[in-house]
Amino acid sequence: MKLEFKLAFKNLFGAKLRTLLNVFVLSFSFVIIIFLNSIMDGWDQQAQKDSVEWEFGEGHLLHNDYDPLDSYTILDGHGEIPKRSIGMTPILERQASVYPQGRMIGVVLKGIPSDQKILKLPTKKLNQNKDEFPVIIGKRFAESAKLKKEDRVQIRWRDKNGTYDANTIIIEEIFDSNVPNIDNGKIWIDIEKLWKMTGLENQATYFILDQDFRKGPFDSWTYRSKTTLLKNLKDLIDQKKASQSVIFGLLLAIALLAIFDTQILSIFRRQKEIGTYIALGMTRLRVVRLFTIEGSVYSVMALIFGSIYGIPFFIYMSKAGFPIPPADQKLGIAIADVIYPVYGLKLILLTILTVIISATVVSYLPARKIAKLNPVLALKGKKQ
Amino acid sequence: MSKPIIQLKNTSKTYPIAGKEFMALKKLNLSIQEAEFTGIVGPSGSGKTTLLNIIGSLDKPSTGDATVLGKEIKSLSHKEAASLRNFNIGFIFQVFNLLPVYTVFENVEFALLLQKKSALERKKAVMKALEWVGLEDQANKRPDKLSGGESQRVAIARAMVKTPKIVLADEPTANLDSENAHGILKTMKKLNKDLGTTFLFSTHDEKVMGYLDRIIHLRDGSIEKDKKMK
Structure with a gap:
């Protein structure tokens, strides 16, 4: 050879x-x-x-009635935060409409604790203006809705009784993420503010989990691991x-x-x-x-x-x-x-x-x- | 008298040509002794090259026996035939058949590489073979830089380097001028004498005749005349 x-x-x-x-x-x-x-x-x-880093964390715990791929489940797909909620960051989703320059755009309002550290979202900005409705949005959504930082825009949502309410939100920050799921048509707001807006106190649609989360019997909630989500x-x-x-x-x-x-x-x-x-x-x-x-x-x-x-x-x-x-x-x-x-x-x-x-x-x-x-x-x- | 090194008994060879069987050799009987310097002479199509190919184990007889160095050619496998050629038979071709991308040294060395000789043994043997043919100073040249005479001398060195028992030369002087042809023949004759190698030529070149010990005349696949010169 x-x-x-x-x-x-x-x-x-x-x-x-x-x-x-x-x-x-x-x-x-x-x-x-x-x-x-x-x-x-x-x-x-x-x-x-x-x-x-931007969406999944170490996994999700979803309310049993909530299907992330079906927006019709947002209305009822939420539940009370369980007592044992270590390593769980609650997210509450509600449907809403915004009216930038007179146009109506359907959005998902996502309530998240402003002090959360698991996602890279700049949620600290949500805590800066207690009297108004500060929100953060992604670059893609800002471009498509023609919104800029510090813009004020009308928002309309339904509370827990189905009654429409409206107010003005202020774009506190526009973040730049490669994950379109947290950006397109999503408006992030402090969860406590969203609870008050909707009357859904202590409610969450799903949880973002971190390392401290321990699996256990969570009635009404479904666990999805990071691997499943990815x-x-x-x-x-x-x-x-x-x-x-x-x-x-x-x-x-x-x-x-x-x-x-x-x-x-x-x-x-x-x-x-x-x-x-x-x-x-x-x-x-x-x-x-x-x-x-x-x-x-x-x-x-x-x-x-x-x-x-x-x-x-x-x-x-x-x-x-x-x-x-x-x-x-x-x-x-x-x-x-x-x-x-x-x-x-x-x-x-x-x-x-x-x-x-x-x-x-x-x-x-x-x-x-x-x-x-x-x-x-x-x-x-x-x-x- | 030395022992026969090549023996053919009723050897025939037929080829299919244009749907018909062409008989290139017809029940040939022939015996070549060790260290003979023999020429097979005849016109084109007389069966000279076919005879050399059978003796060189490149081809097999259709009928009859051909025994070379005690080995029955017909019964040799491809591997055994290759081994016979590698160790015992040297070939010299009319158009030299040197490998164009190799140097003179590498062309001559080739057979020894197949024999798995060491680098030192190979170098010694190649330089000695080149010395026999007077080309020791051309070792690093490529064949395309050599004249026809020089190329044929490389081919002789390549055939002789392994000191085979038999050298088969198919029209070795056909492409050479008179001076080169005589030079080549003298070299081969000398090697035949010095090393005792059996040389078998196919030729119709008159210049070769004077050097031969024995001339076998072939015509239409049959021996017409078999004449010892000395």
Whole structure:
């Protein structure tokens, strides 16, 4: 095998331009596959981190009548805060309407304790103006509703008896989060103020849990772990990854086609050389192995060549990040303005293995023909 | 008299050509002794190359027996045939068949790599073989930088480096000018004498005749004449 490797390297270096082209195309596939996957992994990690820090905490405890995906359940999906509520931050949701510049926009009023520390929301701002109705909103909602900091806007809501009430809220802060779920159409207000506004004293729709929370029998409440809450996000990213693998497949197919083509051409053009190898005492199987190794050596050379320009590129991108166009940020999924790629060992090893194995397979397929060649005709260079 | 190193008994070879069977060799009986310098002479299509290919275990007879160094060619597996060629048979081709991406040294070294000889043994043997053919100063050149005569001398060195029992040369002077052809033949003759290697040529080059110990005339796959020169 050592001899075949030595000969394969020599033959490929001898082929110069043909080798360079194949190696370049394959190395490009290497770099692109690793880079695009690292972007997906980077997005995955960032999105999970942001979702935990801004929305999920260590999990949720939902009122049994409340379904986060069904806004009709907001009206009745709430209950009294249990006595044992260590590690639980209550959130009360109510439907409301705001009227910025005379337009009516349906919103969800979310009451949260202003002194909470589990989410990154700047809830301290909710406590600054006791006499008015200070609220915080997200950047996306502020943009779509054309609201600015310190704007005052009319709000209308229903109290516990179904009676409409209205007042003016003041936009105390506009926060910037990558998690659209806490931003789009959401207005955050101090829970105590919301209790008073609605008459739903000591009520919560759900709880955000922290490390101190201990599971136990909570009647009327359903526990959802962080993992369960993140599942949708993970599924979405996995689905994106799967659809992206079509691009990888195409890229790899182009590179492998170049190797396959070169191998077929080699076997036709190098008949005399094959005949000579056999005449000098190489077994046909060794010649097959030599040509197969030549094909897989392309991938090894591509790995080396790709590392030369790929590693500095990867390092640069891990510092500079990959900017996400604003349109993509409005897709409704947690995505940052800039994604920083994450290069995991598993990703790199898997990519290397995939490329080397597939290059070996596409080299072996045409090389099998050598085993059936007639060495006498091969020596004469006759095409078989 | 030395023992026969190559023995053919009623050896025939047929090829299918255009749907018909073409008989390249017809019940050939032949015996070649060790250290002979023999030429197989005949016009194109007389079966010279087919005969060399069978002796070189690159091909198998259709009927009859061909025994080389005590091994029955017909019964050899691919692996056994490759081993026979690797250790005991050297080939010299009309168009040299040097491997273009290797240097002269590497071309000559190739057979020894297959024999798994150590680097030191290989270097010693390759330089000695290049010395035999007078190319020790061209070791690092690539074949495309060599003349036809030099290329054929590299091919001789490649065939001789493993000190085989038999060297089969298929029209070795056909692509060479007169001066180079004589140079090559003198080299081979010297190696034949010094090392006792059996040389078997296929040729229709008149220049070769004067060097041969024995000339076997082939015509239409049959031996027409078998003449010892000395």
